[in-house]
Amino acid sequence: MAKIIEMPKLGFDMAEGTLMNWVKAEGDKVEKGETLAEIETDKATVQVESSESGVVFKHLAAPNATLPVGAPIAVISAPGETVDLDALLGGSTTAEEKEKTEEKAPASPVSEPPVGQTVEPETPAAPGPESGASVKASPLAKALARDRGVNLAAIAGSGPGGRVVKRDVEAALETAKSPAAVSSSAFAPGQDRALPLSKLRAAIGRRMQESKRSIPAFYLTRSIDVRDLVKMRRQMNESREKDAKISLNDFLVRAAALALRQYPNLNASLDGNNILQHGDINIGVAVALEQGLLTVVLRNADRKSVEQIAAESGRLVRAAREGKLRNEDIAGSTFTISNLGMYDIEEFIAIVNPPETAILAVGSALEVPVAVNGSLQVGWRMKATLSADHRVTDGAEAAQFLQALALFLEQPWRLLVA
Amino acid sequence: MAVITMREAISQALWEEMERDPKVFILGEEVGVWGGTYAVTKGFLDHFGPERVRDTPISEAAIVGAGVGAALAGMRPVAELMTINFAFVAMDHIVNQAAKLHYMFNGQMKVPLVIRAPGGGGRQLAATHSQTPDAIFAHFPGLKVVAPGTPADAKGLLKAAIRSDDPVLFIENATIYQQRGEVPDGDYTVPIGKSKVQRAGKHVTLVTYSKMVQPSLQAAELLAKENIEVEVVDLRSLRPLDMHPVIESFKKTNRAVIVEEGWESFGVGAEVAARIYQDAFDYVDAPIRRVAQKEVPLPYNRRLEQLALPQMDDIVRAVREVMK
Numbered sequence: 223m224a225k226i227i228e229m230p231k232l233g234f235d236m237a238e239g240t241l242m243n244w245v246k247a248e249g250d251k252v253e254k255g256e257t258l259a260e261i262e263t264d265k266a267t268v269q270v271e272s273s274e275s276g277v278v279f280k281h282l283a284a285p286n287a288t289l290p291v292g293a294p295i296a297v298i299s300a301p302g303e304t305v306d307l308d309a310l311l312g313g314s315t316t317a318e319e320k321e322k323t324e325e326k327a328p329a330s331p332v333s334e335p336p337v338g339q340t341v342e343p344e345t346p347a348a349p350g351p352e353s354g355a356s357v358k359a360s361p362l363a364k365a366l367a368r369d370r371g372v373n374l375a376a377i378a379g380s381g382p383g384g385r386v387v388k389r390d391v392e393a394a395l396e397t398a399k400s401p402a403a404v405s406s407s408a409f410a411p412g413q414d415r416a417l418p419l420s421k422l423r424a425a426i427g428r429r430m431q432e433s434k435r436s437i438p439a440f441y442l443t444r445s446i447d448v449r450d451l452v453k454m455r456r457q458m459n460e461s462r463e464k465d466a467k468i469s470l471n472d473f474l475v476r477a478a479a480l481a482l483r484q485y486p487n488l489n490a491s492l493d494g495n496n497i498l499q500h501g502d503i504n505i506g507v508a509v510a511l512e513q514g515l516l517t518v519v520l521r522n523a524d525r526k527s528v529e530q531i532a533a534e535s536g537r538l539v540r541a542a543r544e545g546k547l548r549n550e551d552i553a554g555s556t557f558t559i560s561n562l563g564m565y566d567i568e569e570f571i572a573i574v575n576p577p578e579t580a581i582l583a584v585g586s587a588l589e590v591p592v593a594v595n596g597s598l599q600v601g602w603r604m605k606a607t608l609s610a611d612h613r614v615t616d617g618a619e620a621a622q623f624l625q626a627l628a629l630f631l632e633q634p635w636r637l638l639v640a
Numbered sequence: 641m642a643v644i645t646m647r648e649a650i651s652q653a654l655w656e657e658m659e660r661d662p663k664v665f666i667l668g669e670e671v672g673v674w675g676g677t678y679a680v681t682k683g684f685l686d687h688f689g690p691e692r693v694r695d696t697p698i699s700e701a702a703i704v705g706a707g708v709g710a711a712l713a714g715m716r717p718v719a720e721l722m723t724i725n726f727a728f729v730a731m732d733h734i735v736n737q738a739a740k741l742h743y744m745f746n747g748q749m750k751v752p753l754v755i756r757a758p759g760g761g762g763r764q765l766a767a768t769h770s771q772t773p774d775a776i777f778a779h780f781p782g783l784k785v786v787a788p789g790t791p792a793d794a795k796g797l798l799k800a801a802i803r804s805d806d807p808v809l810f811i812e813n814a815t816i817y818q819q820r821g822e823v824p825d826g827d828y829t830v831p832i833g834k835s836k837v838q839r840a841g842k843h844v845t846l847v848t849y850s851k852m853v854q855p856s857l858q859a860a861e862l863l864a865k866e867n868i869e870v871e872v873v874d875l876r877s878l879r880p881l882d883m884h885p886v887i888e889s890f891k892k893t894n895r896a897v898i899v900e901e902g903w904e905s906f907g908v909g910a911e912v913a914a915r916i917y918q919d920a921f922d923y924v925d926a927p928i929r930r931v932a933q934k935e936v937p938l939p940y941n942r943r944l945e946q947l948a949l950p951q952m953d954d955i956v957r958a959v960r961e962v963m964k
């Protein structure tokens with residue numbers, strides 16, 4: 223039974239998506255859960271998994287097409303299945319298109335190729351000129367493009383007959399890199415350079431502007447004694463491989479999640495006249511990329527150990543850097559942490575990431591002079607600033623949340639037993 | 641390391657193995673009194689005597705058949721066919737007896753027989769005496785097929801073949817008996833079923849064996865001046881076929897040319913290319929090309945013969961083509 227694959231909704235506020243490229247060509251076999259295409263949303267380029275197993279019968283969208291959520295993008299059929307595209311798409315074609323097909327159908331029932339087309343499983347679909355899968359590329363170039371998130375259709379092939387080969391994909395990757403790589407010294411005196419906003423850059427701008435415009439945020443900063451946490455982390459990491467080390471941020475994610483369990487109002491969204499307190503505590507962690515900023519999501523962080531959080535965040539950050547994020551990796555956060563500690567920032571204020579209520583901005587853990595009982599000592603301190611939506615919460619509640627957070631971090635054994 | 645010819649390398653291997661193991665003996669046409677059609681066994685009769693260096697009637701079926709019988713009885717015969725073109729009249733003994741007995745009698749008996757057979761074109765011996773039918777023999781499970789391209793490999797592989805408990809077809813190429821190369825001192829063997837990288841490179845993988853190893857290395861030398869670094873993999877054995885170095889090389893270069901002296905259709909190149917496509921599909925950056933003999937019976941006329949045989953220039957052209 224043939225099934226329509228639709229433009230997925232990859233986030234609360236996604237209205238449309240741009241099909242970047244097809245990973246599976248027409249005629250390709252596809253397993254449920256395999257990557258079918260890559261789609262760019264406001265937030266990132268994500269891989270769309272097939273919800274069906276079978277054969278890609280037809281692509282209904284070409285690369286670079288922007289389509290509303292729910293629009294049909296492909297048809298998956300059983301191998302060898304005969305698919306009546308019109309009948310299948312009847313429900314989802316626009317009224318105008320439907321009218322057209324109805325006009326045509328009685329006039330020339332035989333000469334219409336898409337009606338009753340048969341998929342021959344052993345013959346891969348012949349690349350047609352208008353088909354999205356028609357890019358002539360070597361298997362290596364295809365594999366490279368797939369891995370590195372390059373749109374093959376946008377590359378001019380230098381191989382025989384215009385075939386895209388490895389060097390073309392590498393050149394495209396080089397070019398994509400170069401705007402960021404160009405140093406300021408490349409400017410001639412008095413010369414400006416215009417760089418078009420990337421989709422991600424534009425989306426960040428839009429969301430942050432919306433946040434600043436609509437959210438009456440207030441800001442609370444406190445410093446947290448992290449001497450014991452720093453010590454515990456060092457001990458935990460002594461026996462760990464380099465890639466498996468636990469970061470301070472992993473402890474923070476767990477601490478924030480546990481504190482949110484006590485203060486559900488900060489794990490909420492404003493929904494019309496309701497405050498919607500979320501049942502799941504999903505912590506978004508901001509990741510800086512060359513192209514901009516993303517938040518990867520650690521789901522149910524209150525129910526995970528610090529080690530689980532460390533492993534998962536390691537995987538997510540790697541996937542983000544490699545452009546291999548899937549939708550569930552970036553969607554559905556209920557609270558965000560932004561940590562600039564590794565850049566030696568002492569403290570800063572983050573902008574609330576709508577529709578969330580609060581965001582925590584964290585600076586470096588530093589060895590500083592502290593006064594204890596009238597004498598000066600050396601201690602470890604880290605500053606955290608909470609930005610919170612005053613429509614949902616107030617200063618006292620937010621301060622109590624920070625107190626709870628500080629308790630987890632100052633007595634870190636609590637992170638292990640909670 | 642001594643520098644010796646291919647002929648000397650093969651001769652030394654035979655001599656040393658006969659000295660080492662009294663069960664090893666030679667049989668074939670003109671191997672004794674005449675010293676071998678290509679003088680490989682010159683002096684053997686005087687040294688080892690007529691029991692161990694046996695001139696036979698002109699019947700390849702008898703030579704291989706007697707070899708199979710002697711091998712079953714516990715000897716280690718080395719049967720020489722004057723040319724591989726005469727193997728066709730001994731086909732039943734090679735593929736239905738030698739290659740099958742161990743299997744059909746459930747391992748109760750072994751056939752430690754070596755069949756030496758020179759082949760190849762380029763000596764104006766005309767269509768029936770100039771063939772390179774190596775791929776035909778590599779088709780049969782149960783028969784090992786080796787075809788060295790350097791004196792060192794020839795000596796080591798022949799010794800390994802004589803010591804092998806399985807029947808081995810040892811294919812020589814008559815046009816390279818005079819080719820010289822360094823050979824390790826002392827007793828050594830080269831394992832059957834191991835390919836070897838003869839020259840390292842990173843841009844294109846050239847897979848070849850036997851006579852075509854030298855022109856492939858020359859082509860690589862020439863192409864290096866165009867900044868094309870060719871990796872030359874010498875298969876050395878056709879069965880068992882060791883694809884590991886080929887696949888490893890291909891994953892690095894993403895391009896391949898396969899060079900053989902025999903005909904292209906259903907040949908060694910077809911087999912190697914199919915395995916690359918199967919095992920390294922996602923690494924393919926250009927269609928794999930084959931360089932082989934033109935699909936005609938080999939002409940007698942010297943110029944036509946050379947035109948029909950694959951030459952160094954053909955290899956260079958094919959490499960440039962896959963590098964496009």
